Amino acid sequence: MRDFWNQVDTYAKQWIKEAGDRIKASFSRELVIETKSNPNDLVTNMDKDIEQFFISKIKEVFPGHRILGEEGYGEKIETSEGVIWVIDPIDGTMNFVHQQRNFAISVGIFENGVGQAGFIYDVVHDELYHARKGKGAYINDQQLPPLKQVSxxxxxxxxxxxxxxxxxxxxxxxxxxxxxxxxxxxxxxxxxxxxxxxxxxxxxxxxxxxxxxxxxxxxxxxxxxxxxxxxxxxxxxxxxxxxxxxxxxxxxxxxxxxxxxxxxxxx
Ligand code: 2AM
Ligand code: CA
Ligand code: CA
Ligand code: CA
Incomplete structure (x- = not known):
């Protein structure tokens, strides 16, 4: 079981870094920008591209896992059984479009409704925040201390x-x-x-x-x-x-x- 989660972790990190490289490469190209629910709710070709990238990788290596993604290329999920990857390919799309910073790739991996791994990749700062349930949380290779009380x-x-x-x-x-x-x-x-x-x-x-x-x-x-x-x-x-x-x-x-x-x- 530990080997299984180590394997999931290794693949997730590798794909997140690859996705980050795809996003960085897109900065020199023109974006296709559309709106969703309202004129301020933006989506770009990169949001869709990155979600599809994750889905193709996950389906290839972990065909039994299900995927819930913002852009809807995953499946319709009604129960939390099994392993589910919950993916936001670009969180902060408005920042991505207007600022080319202050956005992130977010991937949470749940098993039977319990969070087992979490990854947030601040692409521009090259900071990968990641945690494995019971194994600590890190920014890149630096372990984060437990949160302290504050007034x-x-x-x-x-x-x-x-x-x-x-x-x-x-x-x-x-x-x-x-x-x-x-x-x-x-x-x-x-x-x-x-x-x-x-x-x-x-x-x-x-x-x-x-x-x-x-x-x-x-x-x-x-x-x-x-x-x-x-x-x-x-x-x-x-x-x-x-x-x-x-x-x-x-x-x-x-x-x-x-x-x-x-x-x-x-x-
Ligand atoms: P998104 O960029 O992936 O859409 C913006 O304040 C934050 O709220 C972002 O994390 C954004 O995610 C999220 N958000 C959720 N629903 C949204 C909506 N309908 N329109 C814009 N941002 C939304
Ligand atoms: Ca969105
Ligand atoms: Ca989001
Ligand atoms: Ca998003």
Missing amino acids: IEESIVSLNATWVTENRRIDPSVLSPLVTRVRGTRSYGSAAIELAYVAAGRLDAYITMRLAPWDFAAGKVLIEELGGVVTDLEGKPLDILDRSSVFVAKPGLHEEILSTYLSKYKG
């Missing part, structure tokens, strides 16, 4: 300004007192990068109102391996097959923000 006053919380202005998902009065109290707020525009930064201790918490499984799958494995807490905004566990709000934080800080601020949120 609200000393914490940096990542959230989008949308959630403290009028929007249809959360009353602005829930999070604005938290924003006033924390040391600072940030927003990077890539859920995967924000989750990786919580794992690395660069952020203390991340709050967002709607993510899909491919946005949080890898980050959940990474953060939980380091003792961080991953739930929705009501404090409930995330289902790896469902869209959800997401609240991740260092231990202690999670409980404090949940009881002091998020208890006022009605989902």
Whole structure:
């Protein structure tokens, strides 16, 4: 069994690096940009190309594994049995298009609903965040220490300004007192990068109102391996097959923000 997961890990890393090289090579070519659900929801030929690249590799080496990907080239998945690769080929497509940075490849591998491996690759910085359940978490070859407790006053919380202005998902009065109290707020525009930064201790918490499984799958494995807490905004566990709000934080800080601020949120 250990050999099996080592093999999965080795292939995953190799394919993620290859996918990163394909993305870097695309910087010198013109992108084909389309919109999805609304004019700000972008998808490019590279999002599709990278997802198809992963699917062809996985199908070749692990034909029994199933794949859930944002661009829909995987299969329709209704149960969490067996091994499922949850893939976001480019997380932060808007950043990819406008900035050519602050995007990542995100791959989470689950077995019977339990996260076994997580990979977030910040292609431009060549930083691969990865974790294996029970075996530690790393940035490239450097092992990450367990997450430590921190007070609200000393914490940096990542959230989008949308959630403290009028929007249809959360009353602005829930999070604005938290924003006033924390040391600072940030927003990077890539859920995967924000989750990786919580794992690395660069952020203390991340709050967002709607993510899909491919946005949080890898980050959940990474953060939980380091003792961080991953739930929705009501404090409930995330289902790896469902869209959800997401609240991740260092231990202690999670409980404090949940009881002091998020208890006022009605989902
Ligand atoms: P994406 O770039 O893979 O679409 C942007 O704030 C973050 O939210 C990104 O991680 C983005 O992932 C994600 N996201 C989820 N649903 C989205 C949507 N409908 N439109 C834009 N970004 C979305
Ligand atoms: Ca998208
Ligand atoms: Ca995404
Ligand atoms: Ca994406």
